[in-house]
Amino acid sequence: MNLVIKTILLICLTFLSLWARDIPAYVTAWPKQVPVEKPDPILGDELVWEHWIYSARFAKRFEGFALEQADSELKDSPIQAIVLRIYKKNIWLGVNDNYPEQYVTDVDLYFDDSIKIPLSNKKWKHTKSDNYPNGIEASFMELNRLIKMMYRC
Structure with missing residues (x-):
């Protein structure tokens, strides 16, 4: 060394x-x-x-x-x-x-x-946050996908 x-x-x-x-x-x-x-x-x-x-x-x-x-x-x-x-x-x-x-x-x-x-017509967009532990990111992406599907109905 x-x-x-x-x-x-x-x-x-x-x-x-x-x-x-x-x-x-x-x-x-x-x-x-x-x-x-x-x-x-x-x-x-x-x-x-x-x-x-x-x-x-x-x-x-x-x-x-x-x-x-x-x-x-x-x-x-x-x-x-x-x-x-x-x-x-x-x-x-x-x-x-x-x-x-x-x-x-x-x-x-x-x-x-x-x-x-009241349902908002605003588009919700996920932004990465450092406040959450690693490995939680997938949950936010799934939530974002479900919200997009809800607004299509």
Whole structure:
């Protein structure tokens, strides 16, 4: 090896060894594997936690929704129901299959046909973003293809 490269490597190793001595104790105090609480503190023994808010019209139309628990604020609203779901999922599945599951929340909104959703005639064009991990690019390209197909209809 070249003498200059050896010297630079030696300086780097010396610097790193001095720096490593100054690492605070709390950095290495955490265990490698945190024990998982049983039952789960959020979900308990269930796979999904849900909280529904719904109108009386929604309760009459669909089974399993008590009419006396209907929310009066949704009486004259085009929004018929709102549900919050919490569950665990590996959000990096396909990118890092060994990544631990994390809590995920979904909010679903059910509304009647009086709401008119404006569709834009603007052409959506994907531009590469450095904010996303490698390997996600194909998802954006597929989304772009689906949006183009939707505008053709």
